[in-house]
Amino acid sequence: MPRKLKTFRTSLGFYDLAIAAPSMKAALEAWSAGSNLFHQGVAKETDDPDVVAATMAKPGAVLKRPAGSSGRFAEQADLPDLDDEESGRKKARWPESKRRMVPAISVEDSRKAAAEFEREQKRRDAERRKEEAARETERAKRKKLVTKAQEALDTARREHEARSETLIAERAAIEKRIEAEDARWENEREELKDALRRARE
Incomplete structure (x- = not known):
């Protein structure tokens, strides 16, 4: 039976990330986190109604929004506007609403979301295997x-x-032939010089 899903949040790079997953470990795997962000204090479970609703609508999918913004979480998000002073003043580490209640999720919806998470996790695992096979090739x-x-x-x-x-x-053979030629010439030269000397006497 699929496990009940929880909503987890973190901030990585330019984005805040959120996901509906059955466990912290599953969330870390989906985020491709290289370390335990929960132990480091940069990830946590959230009960923000808007975030819960968004992640439960797409269980297993990594949703994001520009880091520090209060916008809606979605599968695609623009980069944060670093020049926006107003958004800078509003930036908070965990902007949670305390006045709104967490939306009630029926057992049937919870089961559907958990099953959808498992399908998404299988799709992600298949994609990783495909990428690893491509890298191996x-x-x-x-x-x-x-x-x-x-x-x-x-x-x-x-x-x-x-x-x-x-x-x-x-x-080496040529050098040997040169040496032999030099020796032959030296003998011939001496003989000819002797003959020339005798002719002059």
Whole structure:
């Protein structure tokens, strides 16, 4: 049986967030919070009638509004107007209405909202799995490209080393031939110089 939903609120970045969820843990997962915002004092359960009504109308969906504003929570929200001094004066950490009563929610509506939350959570989980599969595909593709590039580099290095070894061997052979030619020339030159000297005598 689906658990009863509660409404939770927090502020992250430029937005105030709200959600109807069965537990703090479920709310943190839906907000993709990297830490326990409830223990840090920046998230809490709320009984604000407007917020409760908005979240119960879309259980499991993360609703938001510009941070510090008193506007309506919705799935899409504009960024806060940082130049609006009036909204700055009205900004409060937890602007809750104490005069209005929390709207009564029937057992049937509560069950419907809890079932809708579970459907939304399954959709969110499926979306996360899809995103992770896409990231894994991208990682595998990148790994394949890196492996291919590394293999090409290794092949080119081996070919270069083989060519270098061949050229070094050829250079050694040429240097040896040069030395032999120098030695042959030195002998011939000495013989010719002797012959020239004898011819002049």
